[in-house]
Amino acid sequence: MTLDDIVAKVTDPYDRQARLYPALLCLLPLLALVALLYAPNVSALMGVVTLAVSSGGLFLMTNICREMGKRLEDKLYREWGGKPTTQLLRHRDGVIDSVTKRRYHAFLAGKINTIFPDAEQEKSDPAKADEAYQSGARWLLDHTRPDGSKKFDLLFRENVTYGFRRNALGVRPLGIVIALVCLLWVLVKERVLLAAGGKIVDWTKVEQLSTAAIICLAVSGVMLLIWVFFFTKTSLRTSAFSFAETLLRTCDTLS
Numbered sequence: 205m206t207l208d209d210i211v212a213k214v215t216d217p218y219d220r221q222a223r224l225y226p227a228l229l230c231l232l233p234l235l236a237l238v239a240l241l242y243a244p245n246v247s248a249l250m251g252v253v254t255l256a257v258s259s260g261g262l263f264l265m266t267n268i269c270r271e272m273g274k275r276l277e278d279k280l281y282r283e284w285g286g287k288p289t290t291q292l293l294r295h296r297d298g299v300i301d302s303v304t305k306r307r308y309h310a311f312l313a314g315k316i317n318t319i320f321p322d323a324e325q326e327k328s329d330p331a332k333a334d335e336a337y338q339s340g341a342r343w344l345l346d347h348t349r350p351d352g353s354k355k356f357d358l359l360f361r362e363n364v365t366y367g368f369r370r371n372a373l374g375v376r377p378l379g380i381v382i383a384l385v386c387l388l389w390v391l392v393k394e395r396v397l398l399a400a401g402g403k404i405v406d407w408t409k410v411e412q413l414s415t416a417a418i419i420c421l422a423v424s425g426v427m428l429l430i431w432v433f434f435f436t437k438t439s440l441r442t443s444a445f446s447f448a449e450t451l452l453r454t455c456d457t458l459s
Contacts, residue, residue: 214262218360222367223266226273229372230379233386233424240416241393272374273367280437280444288448289341290334295323299445300452311455312340341451348454359454362447369443372435379435383428390420 214220228235281287291297293308300308309320316339326333348356372379391397394417396409413421 214266218364218367219266221364223269223371224262226368226372226375227265227269229427229430230375230382233383233420233427236423237386237389237420240420241390269371269375273371274374276374277370280440283437284441284444286334287338287341288445289344289451290337292445292448292452293337293340294330294333295321295326300449308340308452308455311459312343315343316340344451344454344458347458348451355457356454359447359450362443362450366440366443366447369435369440373437373440376431376435379431380428383424383431387421387424387428390417390424393417 214224285291292300293305293312295302295305313320313336316336318336318339320336320340321329321333348359350356350360388397394409394413395406396413397405
C-alpha cells in the first residue's frame with residue numbers, strides 16, 4: 205500500500221484535506237527518515253501501516269486531529285473575544301460596513317424569527333446580543349452545506365483552509381517534536397553529533413553526508429520551520445475571519 209492508496213481511502217474532501225493532511229504532515233519527517241535511511245525495512249513498515257489502516261488507523265488519525273483542533277478552537281475564541289461571525293455581526297465591530305451589516309441583520313432576523321439588537325441594545329446587554337448573532341450564524345452554516353453544486357464552492361474552500369490550519373495548529377507541538385527528533389536522529393546516525401573520540405560535533409562529517417541523509421535533514425528542517433512560523437495563531441485567525449466574512453456574504457446569495 206502506497207501513501208496515495210492511504211490518502212485515497214479517505215473519500216470525503218473535507219476529512220481528507222482538513223483532518224488527514226495535517227496528520228500526515230506531522231509524520232512526514234518520520235516517513236522520509238524510514239524510507240530513505242532504512243529502505244530494507246520499508247516493506248515491513250508498510251505491512252504495519254496496511255494493518256493499521258485496515259484496523260481503523262486513518263479514522264483514528266483524523267479524529268485525533270479534529271479533537272486537538274477543536275480543543276484549541278474554543279480557547280482561541282475566548283482569546284479573540286468571541287467567534288469570528290459573532291464579532292463581525294456586532295455593531296461595534298467595523299470590519300463590515302454598517303449598511304451591509306444592517307442587510308445581514310435583517311435577513312438573518314427573518315430566518316431565525318427574532319429581532320436583532322440595535323447598537324444601544326447590544327451595548328446594554330452584549331451577551332444577549334451575541335446569542336442572536338450566533339443563532340443567525342448557525343442558521344447560515346446549516347443552509348450552506350455542500351450539496352453537490354458549485355453554489356457555495358468558495359465557502360467550502362475557505363472552510364477547508366480554516367479546518368486545515370486549525371487542526372494543524374492543534375497537532376503543532378507533536379509536529380515540532382517529531383521534526384526535531386528526526387533531525388537529531390539523522391545527525392547522530394551520521395556521526396555529525398556525538399561523534400567518535402568524544403566530540404559533541406564533528407563538522408568534517410557534514411561533507412560526507414549521503415544524499416539520503418541530506419534529504420532527510422531538509423525535510424525535517426523545512427517542516428520544523430513550517431510548524432514554527434506558518435502554523436500560528438495569527439495565520440489561523442486570518443483564515444477564520446476570511447471564512448466568517450465569506451459565510452456572511454451568503455446572506456445576499458440566499459436572499
